[in-house]
Amino acid sequence: MTAETPLAKVPVEAANDSRANVLELDRICLAFGDKQVLKGVDLDVKEGEVVVLIGASGSGKTSLLRCINLLNTPNSGSINIDGEFIFNVDAEGSRRPAISQSEVNRIRSKTGMVFQQFNLFPHKTAIQNVMEGPVIVRGESKAEARKEALRLLELMGLGEHGEKYPRQLSGGQQQRVAIARAMAMHPKVMLFDEPTSALDPELVGEVMNAMVDLAKSGMTMVIVTHELGFAFEVADRVVFLDQGTVAEQGAPEEVLLHPKHPRLKSFVGRFHESADLLRPFLEARIQEEATEA
Amino acid sequence: MFDFSVITSNAGLLWDGLLMTLYFTVITIAAGLVIGLVIGLIQLSTFRPLVLIGQIYVEFFRNIPLLVALLWIYYAFPIFANLNITKFWAGFIGLSCYVGSFYAEILRAGVQSIDPGQTDAATAIGMSYSQRMRRIILPQAFRKMIPPLAGQSIIQMKNTTLLSMITVPDLLYQASYISSFTYRPMEIYTAVGVIFLILLVPLTMLSRRLEKVGGKI
Numbered sequence: 001m002t003a004e005t006p007l008a009k010v011p012v013e014a015a016n017d018s019r020a021n022v023l024e025l026d027r028i029c030l031a032f033g034d035k036q037v038l039k040g041v042d043l044d045v046k047e048g049e050v051v052v053l054i055g056a057s058g059s060g061k062t063s064l065l066r067c068i069n070l071l072n073t074p075n076s077g078s079i080n081i082d083g084e085f086i087f088n089v090d091a092e093g094s095r096r097p098a099i100s101q102s103e104v105n106r107i108r109s110k111t112g113m114v115f116q117q118f119n120l121f122p123h124k125t126a127i128q129n130v131m132e133g134p135v136i137v138r139g140e141s142k143a144e145a146r147k148e149a150l151r152l153l154e155l156m157g158l159g160e161h162g163e164k165y166p167r168q169l170s171g172g173q174q175q176r177v178a179i180a181r182a183m184a185m186h187p188k189v190m191l192f193d194e195p196t197s198a199l200d201p202e203l204v205g206e207v208m209n210a211m212v213d214l215a216k217s218g219m220t221m222v223i224v225t226h227e228l229g230f231a232f233e234v235a236d237r238v239v240f241l242d243q244g245t246v247a248e249q250g251a252p253e254e255v256l257l258h259p260k261h262p263r264l265k266s267f268v269g270r271f272h273e274s275a276d277l278l279r280p281f282l283e284a285r286i287q288e289e290a291t292e293a
Numbered sequence: 294m295f296d297f298s299v300i301t302s303n304a305g306l307l308w309d310g311l312l313m314t315l316y317f318t319v320i321t322i323a324a325g326l327v328i329g330l331v332i333g334l335i336q337l338s339t340f341r342p343l344v345l346i347g348q349i350y351v352e353f354f355r356n357i358p359l360l361v362a363l364l365w366i367y368y369a370f371p372i373f374a375n376l377n378i379t380k381f382w383a384g385f386i387g388l389s390c391y392v393g394s395f396y397a398e399i400l401r402a403g404v405q406s407i408d409p410g411q412t413d414a415a416t417a418i419g420m421s422y423s424q425r426m427r428r429i430i431l432p433q434a435f436r437k438m439i440p441p442l443a444g445q446s447i448i449q450m451k452n453t454t455l456l457s458m459i460t461v462p463d464l465l466y467q468a469s470y471i472s473s474f475t476y477r478p479m480e481i482y483t484a485v486g487v488i489f490l491i492l493l494v495p496l497t498m499l500s501r502r503l504e505k506v507g508g509k510i
Contacts, residue, residue: 069416101421101422105421108416108417113417119408119413123433132428133418184418185418
């Protein structure tokens, strides 16, 4: 949808391991009361990498994502974003070194987050939603922020909808405004928390296309999703979380087609079942397209 | 049966009383809003002792009859504290603290009714606590708070009549004074009722309008 106006193109060579880590999570533990949600999760994400977190509900994938920008504060572990610690507490609970709240806010704005329920600001128009961060947090001039916001909205295919309020937009449009809002802070890494789960089925595609474009432009992304087909297409790495630990991770073909962990087998089994059901239709379509071409 | 000449011949006294009522309504609502904002935000903090202080304040002033509070502040407090307090200050403090506790509850409920996702989203783009409150949460909460704030403020105007009990010369005090030498309480208290109706009915209608505007967001 936005092939003519790509984001700043960053060429990403395959298997380039010299890329720096944008995100380093080390032994993240998180408990809600007595319930241990995350039990020492390690996760490194390289620049330009697209990592998809999968797992059953309650496996801790959303909690892990919310730990990255400290919407959930872990009990211990360390989180390094783009070379700076936003959180660093060892298992005894001592903080080394102390990180002030304003530092946390500053480092946090290097991440952009997209939520399941969009969470647009209902009292602001689409363009005001996108401008809010740059103007209020980074102190940019309104004119400058407006120009950039318009560019981002156009990139999301929402050029004409800038002056509309969220309630006047469809779910898919709202979610694309939310992506533009997160992108406006020029984040180092984008975090997606089940971005298509609250959408009507016919609106899922437009949001996914926007995310595919974003991935192609070289954006580093961590995505929690149940859309395994999307994971298969876009992910560089799929991470399977089970009961608060990383049970298995690797290339999507490896994890989704040749799972080793028993619970991962049954988890992707459902995906394979539906894929098998669809196979005759998909093959027919491929043949149709081949004869047309 | 009614002889309204007592109203016209004592219009000056009633006018003075009305001004006093309006004066106290405005200044105690203004002070109450400040108190309500402070106590409301204290109750919304995550620091337990502060939350407790806010709750104690609110429950204290919400659950003591306003008349008792006014009488106590005017007559008993000066003895305990060993200082002189004028009836104006006693009335001002009592009414402001009282309405402030209700405003605080309205603010707390209004802010807590905002979807936590709004705080998440504002936090995620790097906003500080005060930026979140000022730019995202309070503007949405205020829209929801307009009807209860208007309702409480209307009650506040009527509550100023209790000032007459500590001899502040408000509208009701003047009315009882006039009836003490004209022996026409029926006419005079009817007039007071009509004055309140004339003042408050348009305000009620205005708050209904605002409610509709606020409901759109």
